[in-house]
Amino acid sequence: MLNLVRNENMKIYRRARTWVFFGLILFALLIQAAFTLRTAQGTEHRDWQQEIARETQIIEERLQNPELQMPPEQRREQELQLAVNRYHLDHEISPFAHNAWKFTKNSAAIVALITLFTIVVAGDIVAAEFGWGTIKLLLIRPASRTKILFAKYLAVLLFAFLMLIMLLGCSFLIGGALFGFAGGDQPYLSLRDTGITETTVAKNALLTFALEPVSLVMFATVAFVISAAFRSSSMAIGVSMLTMFLGQMIVGLLARFDWVQYLLFANLNLMQYFEGAPVVPTMTLPFSLGINLLYFVVLHGIGWLLFTKRDVAA
Amino acid sequence: MTQPAVQIRHLTKRIGSKTLVEDLTFDVPQGQVFGFLGPNGAGKTTTIRMIMGLISITEGQVLVQGLDVSRQFEEAMRHIGAIVENPEMYKFLTGWQNLVHFARMSQGVPESRIREVVELVGLEQRIHDKVKTYSLGMRQRLGLAQALLHRPSVLILDEPTNGLDPAGIRELRDHLRRLAEQEGIAVIVSSHLLTEMELMCDQVAIIQNGRLVSIKDLREMIGDGDELTLRIETSRLAEAEALLRETCQRQVLRDGQALSITVTRAMIPEINRTLVQNGYDVYSLHTVSQTLEDRFLEVTGRGPIA
Numbered sequence: 001m002l003n004l005v006r007n008e009n010m011k012i013y014r015r016a017r018t019w020v021f022f023g024l025i026l027f028a029l030l031i032q033a034a035f036t037l038r039t040a041q042g043t044e045h046r047d048w049q050q051e052i053a054r055e056t057q058i059i060e061e062r063l064q065n066p067e068l069q070m071p072p073e074q075r076r077e078q079e080l081q082l083a084v085n086r087y088h089l090d091h092e093i094s095p096f097a098h099n100a101w102k103f104t105k106n107s108a109a110i111v112a113l114i115t116l117f118t119i120v121v122a123g124d125i126v127a128a129e130f131g132w133g134t135i136k137l138l139l140i141r142p143a144s145r146t147k148i149l150f151a152k153y154l155a156v157l158l159f160a161f162l163m164l165i166m167l168l169g170c171s172f173l174i175g176g177a178l179f180g181f182a183g184g185d186q187p188y189l190s191l192r193d194t195g196i197t198e199t200t201v202a203k204n205a206l207l208t209f210a211l212e213p214v215s216l217v218m219f220a221t222v223a224f225v226i227s228a229a230f231r232s233s234s235m236a237i238g239v240s241m242l243t244m245f246l247g248q249m250i251v252g253l254l255a256r257f258d259w260v261q262y263l264l265f266a267n268l269n270l271m272q273y274f275e276g277a278p279v280v281p282t283m284t285l286p287f288s289l290g291i292n293l294l295y296f297v298v299l300h301g302i303g304w305l306l307f308t309k310r311d312v313a314a
Numbered sequence: 315m316t317q318p319a320v321q322i323r324h325l326t327k328r329i330g331s332k333t334l335v336e337d338l339t340f341d342v343p344q345g346q347v348f349g350f351l352g353p354n355g356a357g358k359t360t361t362i363r364m365i366m367g368l369i370s371i372t373e374g375q376v377l378v379q380g381l382d383v384s385r386q387f388e389e390a391m392r393h394i395g396a397i398v399e400n401p402e403m404y405k406f407l408t409g410w411q412n413l414v415h416f417a418r419m420s421q422g423v424p425e426s427r428i429r430e431v432v433e434l435v436g437l438e439q440r441i442h443d444k445v446k447t448y449s450l451g452m453r454q455r456l457g458l459a460q461a462l463l464h465r466p467s468v469l470i471l472d473e474p475t476n477g478l479d480p481a482g483i484r485e486l487r488d489h490l491r492r493l494a495e496q497e498g499i500a501v502i503v504s505s506h507l508l509t510e511m512e513l514m515c516d517q518v519a520i521i522q523n524g525r526l527v528s529i530k531d532l533r534e535m536i537g538d539g540d541e542l543t544l545r546i547e548t549s550r551l552a553e554a555e556a557l558l559r560e561t562c563q564r565q566v567l568r569d570g571q572a573l574s575i576t577v578t579r580a581m582i583p584e585i586n587r588t589l590v591q592n593g594y595d596v597y598s599l600h601t602v603s604q605t606l607e608d609r610f611l612e613v614t615g616r617g618p619i620a
Contacts, residue, residue, distance in 0.1 A: 003418035010415060014407050081441040133402030139458065140366045140396050141419035312368040313360075 004147060005032065008155030012121060018159075025167055028110050031173050036106070039099055040179070048094045056085040080196055084189050097180040099183035103175025105205035110167055111212040115219050115304030118160040123223035125152045126307065129230040135312055145308040149228060151299075156220055160213070170210055190275040197274075207274060214292060215268035221296055225303035255279055267291040271311050317380055319344045320365065321395075321498030324374035324604055327360050327524075334522040336358045337374070342502055342517075347494045349515035350504040357524040358504040362472045364395055365502070378468055392420065395466030399473050401457025405446040409437060411458050413463060414443060431459045435489075451482045456488060469501045470495065475510055485490050487514050508618035518554070545591070547572045547597040554594055561588050572603070 008134065012018055059082045062068060063075070066194060069076070087127045088095045124150070127150040129135040184202030199207075219291035247265035254260040261267070267288035278288075318341035325338040335357040342348045352358050363369040365376050367383050369389075376383040381390035403412045413431070417423035430443050435455040445453065461469060469490075475483045491514065493499045505511050511518055512532065520527045548554045555573055559566045562581065567574045577585065582601075590597050613619075 001545040007415050007418055010407070010411065011404060014411065133399070134404060136368060136402075137396075137416065138419075139368055140391060140394060140398075141416070142391040142421070143387060143419050254513070292350065309368055311372070312363065 001147060001151065004143060004151035004268065005154050007150050007268075008125070009158065012125075012155060012159055018121070019054070019122075022163070022166065024117075025110060025113060025163060028113055028173060029107060029167065029170055031108055032171075033103075033178060036103060037178060040096065047091065048096055049092075052085050052095065054247075056082060056089070056205050059085070061158075061204040075173055076294040080189060083196055087187060087189070093183075093186060097183070098175070098179035099182045099186075100176035100179065101184045104168065104171045104177060105208055106168070107167060107171035108205075108212055109170075111209075111216060113216070114160065114163045114167065114240065114307055115216045117163065118156065118216060118220045119244070120225040120237055120239045121159050122156045122220040123227045123240060124233045125156055125224065126228040127233040127236055130312075131233060139312060140143055146304065149304060149307050152228075153224055153306075156215070160216055162222060164213055164216075167234070167298070168294055192253050196197045209269040209270065210272075212269055214289075218264065218292060218295065221299050225299045228303040229306035251279055261287070261292065264291065266297045316344060318342055319379060320359075320373070320502065321377040321380075322365070323377070325364060325371065325374035325376060327357075327369065333524055335364070338521070338524075338526050338545060339374075340519055340529060342500050344500050344615065345494055345498040346488055346516040347501040347514050349518035349587060350502060350521070351508070351511055351513040351518050352506070352521040354506060356521050358506075359472055359587045360501065360523065360524075362470060362504050365529045366394060366398075366470060367391065368398075369428050377509075381453060392464065395461035395464065395468070396470040396471065397454075397457045397461050397474055398470075399601060400450075401453055401460070402483070403445045403453060403456055403460070406444065408444050409441045409448070409452075409459075412456065413460055415440075415565065416460045417463050423463050427463065427465075431462050435459045436464065451485075454478060454486065456484055458486070462493075467499055469499050471503045473501060473504060473505055475507055483510060490514055493574075510514070541576055542582075543574060543602040544582060544585065544599065545569065545572050545574050545602050546599050548589055549595040550595075556591065557588070557592060557594075559583065561585075572598075591608070 005056075008110060030260055048304045058080050063069070063078055063082070072291065085095075086096070129138055138148060184200060184205075186201045188199050188204040190204075192201070219240055223236045226239055227236035230236065243265070247268070251260060251263060254263070261283050266279045266283075270285065270288060272283075273285045273288070295308045320342040322338055322340050322342075326333070326544040327574065338361060350358050350362065358482065360369060362373050365378070365383065367387055371384055378390040379393045383390045383391070403409075407415070410428070410432075413428050415493045417428055432438055435458050437452065437455050440448065441454060446455065448456065463472075471490075474486060478486065487510070490501050490503070494501050494516070501611060503511065503514060506567055517529060517531050539552065546554070546558075551568070551571070551573065553568050558573065558575060559563075562575065562577060562585065564575055564577060575585075579601075582599075586596065586599055
């Protein structure tokens with residue numbers, strides 16, 4: 001089994017494409033660093049305390065004005081902003097200041113890019129063997145198809161994990177080098193339907209990195225299963241990317257229906273349980289994890305069945 | 315009596331209402347090159363892929379060294395090495411990396427064995443180059459190397475000479491014959507190239523429309539009573555022709571610069587004596603065996619390919 005995974009790794013990392021992916025992740029991180037630096041420089045000379053104080057005053061006035069019939073949602077957002085601003089004023093910490101943790105949290109957006117690359121690798125890993133014709137040499141070894149499929153999936157997860165670790169490590173180091181490593185214990189306030197919740201910046205950054213990979217794994221699974229079942233890389237990669245881009249939109253369109261909560265896409269973003277509100281108010285974190293698990297098992301079941309039972313004819 | 319390397323029992327493959335292979339039964343003995351011959355679409359590839367587990371078996375059984383391919387897949391596969399059509403390898407890897415890849419999939423293939431196999435197929439010079447830089451002949455050699463890595467007792471080649479030049483075909487043929495004779499490996503080769511099969515194989519199974527039509531032993535001893543075609547090159551061709559027609563009472567044909575006559579084996583020394591005693595210069599005298607092509611057409615007829 002270990003040897004099978006080593007083989008799959010060899011086939012992933014001996015391809016130039018894989019190193020282009022790693023390079024692009026670093027490149028995206030550098031762009032983020034450049035932008036963050038520019039905005040930091042833009043706000044450096046301003047008197048942030050005066051600016052924030054003014055903004056705080058405007059919000060207070062607005063909240064107290066009974067003529068402004070603010071919808072409750074907007075009201076809560078304003079209250080959140082008020083709380084955040086007051087914290088910064090009281091502790092004399094500039095909201096425009098950056099640190100390694102904030103930078104890391106922001107770099108979580110690059111996980112989308114990792115998802116994209118993982119989809120490419122996952123969608124290719126089985127189908128490419130059919131495309132190359134090597135599948136005929138691969139499946140006539142003393143290793144069952146189930147083992148080969150499992151090894152390939154493990155290799156995909158390892159690849160995604162490696163990319164995530166690299167992103168997390170590099171963004172923390174770049175962020176720290178540019179803006180200092182201190183400040184992880186600063187509070188991070190976020191709005192929940194239950195009110196404002198408080199955590200630290202460091203915890204929030206790590207939480208983001210712990211939850212984002214769930215959707216990454218699910219998209220990788222979709223691509224992998226299509227790859228194994230239909231033996232077509234382009235179909236696997238195309239369909240997975242399409243669902244990645246359209247999934248959130250579909251959920252948005254169907255949000256008024258209750259059954260939307262059973263769709264995979266409504267359960268991929270687990271940050272919805274820590275910031276903002278879930279798609280359907282009754283949804284909980286364990287519910288979403290359960291739905292993800294269900295899709296995971298069913299998808300793999302289909303992929304396994306088709307990969308192990310279908311003839312290798314052409 | 316030793317157990318045959320591969321036993322095929324009532325092997326049948328149906329897809330929907332179409333029967334691709336029907337009730338095939340035959341044995342492949344150890345140490346023989348076994349040819350699998352048939353027109354395109356006869357079911358050769360389907361049968362070979364069922365032996366290797368690439369295609370599921372509808373009915374019947376394939377035993378490799380006594381192991382059922384469907385039930386004991388991994389154990390059975392330990393004995394099989396194969397090249398399926400043109401050996402497709404990972405082009406972005408070197409030849410060596412490709413071999414390491416396949417060596418890892420079998421148990422007990424040390425690096426020394428990989429080196430040994432590379433030497434055997436004569437790829438030492440280029441083994442650390444990427445496969446995409448290889449010529450077809452080199453890929454064929456690498457294909458043979460990966461098939462031999464784990465010392466299989468059964469070697470399967472599906473249309474191995476497709477796209478090979480004559481030198482490559484000859485090289486492959488010599489390899490296969492040596493493997494069968496010296497290492498006792500059973501070799502199963504499928505092809506539609508008759509002359510190739512004739513040179514390579516000990517036995518040939520001819521299949522048509524998914525059914526076994528005939529099994530021929532090509533190394534059969536020829537008895538004195540068997541009819542053979544004799545080709546004779548001699549001086550004074552026209553006179554010799556008349557002489558032979560008279561003495562043998564057989565039809566004699568002019569075949570270019572030679573004569574061709576169908577006689578029994580026992581008559582050959584007599585023909586030679588007659589010619590020499592009558593003062594003819596005999597340059598050559600040899601039998602032309604009935605080609606596999608003749609037999610092939612004989613058993614498969616001229617029916618349409620279906």
